[in-house]
Amino acid sequence: MSQTFRVDLRGIVDLLSHHLYTSPQVYVRELLQNAVDAITAVGQDDGSPRRTPRIEIRSGEATGDGSLTISDNGIGLSEAQVHELLATIGRSSKRDDLGFARHEFMGQFGIGLLSCFMVSDAIEVATRREGGPTVLWHGRSDGGYTLEPAPADRQRPEAGTTVTLRPRPGGEHLLTRRAVTELVAHYGARLPHPVIVDGEPVTGGPAPWDRPEGEGAAERRARLEAYCEEVFGFTPFDVVDVAAAEAGLRGVAFVLPMPANPAVPAAHRVYLKRMLLAERAERLLPEWAFFVRCVVDTTELRPTASREALYEDSLLEATREALGDRLRGWLVRLSVQDPARLRSFLRVHHLGVKALALHDDEMLRLVAEFWPMETNVGPLTLAEFTARYGLLRYTPLLDEFRQLAPVAAAQGLAVVNAGYVYDAELIDRLATVDRALETEQLRAADLTTHLARLDAADERAIAPFLATADPVLARLGCDLLVRSFEPSGLPALYLLDDDTAFQLDVRGAREQVDETWAAILGSLQSETEPRPRLVLNHRNPLARQVLVLAEPELRALCLEGLYVQALLLGHHPLRPADTAALNQSFLGLIGRAVAGGAP
Numbered sequence: 001m002s003q004t005f006r007v008d009l010r011g012i013v014d015l016l017s018h019h020l021y022t023s024p025q026v027y028v029r030e031l032l033q034n035a036v037d038a039i040t041a042v043g044q045d046d047g048s049p050r051r052t053p054r055i056e057i058r059s060g061e062a063t064g065d066g067s068l069t070i071s072d073n074g075i076g077l078s079e080a081q082v083h084e085l086l087a088t089i090g091r092s093s094k095r096d097d098l099g100f101a102r103h104e105f106m107g108q109f110g111i112g113l114l115s116c117f118m119v120s121d122a123i124e125v126a127t128r129r130e131g132g133p134t135v136l137w138h139g140r141s142d143g144g145y146t147l148e149p150a151p152a153d154r155q156r157p158e159a160g161t162t163v164t165l166r167p168r169p170g171g172e173h174l175l176t177r178r179a180v181t182e183l184v185a186h187y188g189a190r191l192p193h194p195v196i197v198d199g200e201p202v203t204g205g206p207a208p209w210d211r212p213e214g215e216g217a218a219e220r221r222a223r224l225e226a227y228c229e230e231v232f233g234f235t236p237f238d239v240v241d242v243a244a245a246e247a248g249l250r251g252v253a254f255v256l257p258m259p260a261n262p263a264v265p266a267a268h269r270v271y272l273k274r275m276l277l278a279e280r281a282e283r284l285l286p287e288w289a290f291f292v293r294c295v296v297d298t299t300e301l302r303p304t305a306s307r308e309a310l311y312e313d314s315l316l317e318a319t320r321e322a323l324g325d326r327l328r329g330w331l332v333r334l335s336v337q338d339p340a341r342l343r344s345f346l347r348v349h350h351l352g353v354k355a356l357a358l359h360d361d362e363m364l365r366l367v368a369e370f371w372p373m374e375t376n377v378g379p380l381t382l383a384e385f386t387a388r389y390g391l392l393r394y395t396p397l398l399d400e401f402r403q404l405a406p407v408a409a410a411q412g413l414a415v416v417n418a419g420y421v422y423d424a425e426l427i428d429r430l431a432t433v434d435r436a437l438e439t440e441q442l443r444a445a446d447l448t449t450h451l452a453r454l455d456a457a458d459e460r461a462i463a464p465f466l467a468t469a470d471p472v473l474a475r476l477g478c479d480l481l482v483r484s485f486e487p488s489g490l491p492a493l494y495l496l497d498d499d500t501a502f503q504l505d506v507r508g509a510r511e512q513v514d515e516t517w518a519a520i521l522g523s524l525q526s527e528t529e530p531r532p533r534l535v536l537n538h539r540n541p542l543a544r545q546v547l548v549l550a551e552p553e554l555r556a557l558c559l560e561g562l563y564v565q566a567l568l569l570g571h572h573p574l575r576p577a578d579t580a581a582l583n584q585s586f587l588g589l590i591g592r593a594v595a596g597g598a599p
């Protein structure tokens with residue numbers, strides 16, 4: 001047997017009036033929206049001639065008894081419509097026969113009026129349709145209502161509606177002149193019709209997206225900068241007009257003058273048909289555009305039922321893309337018209353642009369041409385680097401760059417530090433896009449191939465040293481090489497690449513865990529034993545003297561000392577065995593020095 005759901009009316013009214021919205025203040029927005037929609041419907045839905053729109057509010061002070069009234073000369077409702085529309089939760093006159101929101105109205109859900117129960121226990125509506133009598137409706141927050149013909153002294157002279165709210169105890173402050181004026185200014189100052197509060201019109205001047213006749217470019221810019229300062233709290237780096245025709249959207253994007261946290265979603269101010277929808281709407285722009293804050297008005301994007309955010313649908317997705325395109329266009333224009341200014345923009349917001357460049361060729365070109373990368377021959381853009389050196393050689397890790405940069409520079413090898421976020425991926429992508437571009441990763445292990453071997457005589461001379469060095473370095477888990485290279489001031493170089501460092505970590509961890517884990521870690525370990533390398537520099541006078549020391553014990557102390565110094569220079573962490581080597585060599589050498597200098 002088919003049945004229909006039963007509804008606990010009190011629960012539904014409570015849910016929709018108290019728990020849907022984040023603040024009771026939105027009751028003003030819902031009332032204003034109904035008044036504007038009722039005015040819009042005049043002539044369209046009732047065929048009557050258009051009249052000068054009027055929306056008037058009387059605050060608690062003006063009515064004298066603390067209640068608030070809002071009157072419009074809109075379309076009004078007949079008795080039958082009151083039953084059907086006002087008194088039926090979820091029924092709205094603003095949807096078409098198929099149930100879709102009608103484009104010309106702001107409302108659509110048929111629940112907005114219930115928000116008034118946040119400030120009042122009862123809602124009174126006096127309404128009149130063109131040519132009909134005025135009717136009085138009383139709705140209560142327990143879900144009950146009465147409807148009766150208005151007495152003679154309450155007949156309205158013209159079609160329209162007046163809503164009266166009596167404050168519930170403790171809620172009086174939301175119906176005062178000050179509160180109501182502020183709320184009208186907040187939500188409704190950009191509406192197409194002026195709203196009168198206690199006889200005073202509340203208007204907000206031109207909206208950011210307006211272009212008042214006679215306003216010059218500089219004047220507009222100053223107005224928008226002042227607006228940004230007031231609303232977002234910063235003076236913008238630049239002001240960009242944005243639009244998305246499909247969404248009936250126009251507005252302005254303000255570029256932040258300071259870095260923004262990419263992890264915090266950018267919040268924008270969104271108006272729907274000129275009524276403030278949300279002060280902190282997210283997902284209006286693509287994620288990479290975290291460097292702007294927008295204020296926009298849209299006629300087509302859909303609000304959520306609470307009317308405090310945008311509904312995520314395909315139109316919002318298309319709008320996001322269209323707005324993203326606008327910002328890209330602005331960046332490209334800047335690169336052509338004012339490269340210096342683009343550079344200062346990139347100094348602050350390079351992360352956003354790089355993120356975009358990972359899947360956008362135009363932005364990739366822009367980053368390659370304008371973003372100065374760190375290299376071991378000074379800051380250079382990727383375009384400058386490749387023009388100068390042909391081969392785009394880079395280190396993908398910051399630590400590796402620090403280790404290798406000075407030595408590589410001394411060998412005449414220019415290297416780009418691609419260790420910062422996105423840089424290595426950008427270089428990879430650049431190579432995919434530009435087939436003629438040659439790139440090469442410089443790894444610690446590869447550097448030795450660029451360091452000159454010794455001649456045969458020198459090799460022979462150091463052979464005894466190498467023989468005794470083995471046990472010392474074996475203890476420290478390191479291989480020894482002797483090469484001749486610049487800078488000659490550097491006695492030794494410790495080379496550890498990422499793979500070797502990983503393998504060493506795995507090995508260290510295996511020794512400390514139980515069998516099961518050791519087996520799992522074992523699967524990560526490579527067959528061959530990777531070892532870091534200590535490269536002694538034969539061109540360094542001190543290293544050369546050490547290499548020919550006759551006494552084995554002194555040779556071992558010096559070698560340990562050079563090993564630890566190379567570790568420290570490369571910013572490598574010291575393991576317990578390294579600290580022991582440092583102590584041993586330092587104290588041993590001091591002991592020797594003291595003994596040697598004693599009378």
Ligand SMILES: Nc1ncnc2c1ncn2[C@@H]1O[C@H](COP(=O)(O)OP(=O)(O)OP(=O)(O)O)[C@@H](O)[C@H]1O
Nearest residue numbers: 034038076085092093107108109110111112113161
């Ligand atoms: N000032 C008014 N003049 C004429 N009709 C009104 C007025 N206020 C409300 N109504 C009628 O009551 C219906 C319900 O209003 P309510 O504010 O609850 O929902 P809505 O505006 O249709 O949609 P939403 O929930 O999205 O605001 C409206 O569709 C409209 O037909």
